[in-house]
Amino acid sequence: MGKSPDEMMAAILRNLPAKTGRDAAAWAILIKAEGPSDPKACARWLKQAHGLGGATAQVLAAHALGGIHDMAPEQRLDKLYEGREALRPIGDRLTALAHGLGADVTSTVLSTMVSFSAGLKFAEAKPAGKGRVDLGLALGREPLPLTPVKTADPSDRITYRIPLASVDDITGEVAAWLARAHARAAATRA
Structure with missing residues (x-):
């Protein structure tokens, strides 16, 4: 059986250090210091400026900016x-x-x-x-x-x-x- 959406998002955040060299907290500091404050614009910025994949960029932007990760799927x-x-x-x-x-x-x-x-x-x-x-x-x-x-x-x-x-x-x-x-x-x- 596959992972639930919440498990997938948690796995993306957990795997950040191995994939990117930074953990979620370090990315959040960078995003708040240099990135756009809109989650969609931030995800684009993470992809373009830092070469992150689309799902990783979106989860990270939402996590750092207090976006949808705190909401139920519906x-x-x-x-x-x-x-x-x-x-x-x-x-x-x-x-x-x-x-x-x-x-x-x-x-x-x-x-x-x-x-x-x-x-x-x-x-x-x-x-x-x-x-x-x-x-x-x-x-x-x-x-x-x-x-x-x-x-x-x-x-x-x-x-x-x-x-x-x-x-x-x-x-x-x-x-x-x-x-x-x-x-x-x-x-x-x-």
């Missing part, structure tokens, strides 16, 4: 979709599809997205403005015959994004790509 979702409530059904459908892929799937609500993992992150549902949710997929760097947009950041685990403006945009093809990303994570983990 409250985190409410905060994520605040002002863009019409997008929540898209995110809820993606979460249901991801969890339907197997008992190994966990989801973590971060300040800017819901991250899906099966030992390794394989997808994310990220509200993009008020008009869409981007389904990000970890499908590697090889060229794929996809409609989705290939991401530009070579350091990001998420390599493709599918923009979804409504629940109806979550077609069988979208579900198949999500399943493919999950299978890829499971194979990499094995």
Whole structure:
């Protein structure tokens, strides 16, 4: 069985010294001294200025700035979709599809997205403005015959994004790509 979202967030914080050379307290001091005070801007800054991965940057920004890590998962979702409530059904459908892929799937609500993992992150549902949710997929760097947009950041685990403006945009093809990303994570983990 996979870790709960809270266990995953705790593991990210616990593993900071080995991965980054700084513990959560040292990162918090740096963030408060030099980083942006908005959690989303801070996560971007941590990725760009310090080369942290997306999930690590978001958990660390939330931890240092008193963000969503103190909230229950449902409250985190409410905060994520605040002002863009019409997008929540898209995110809820993606979460249901991801969890339907197997008992190994966990989801973590971060300040800017819901991250899906099966030992390794394989997808994310990220509200993009008020008009869409981007389904990000970890499908590697090889060229794929996809409609989705290939991401530009070579350091990001998420390599493709599918923009979804409504629940109806979550077609069988979208579900198949999500399943493919999950299978890829499971194979990499094995």
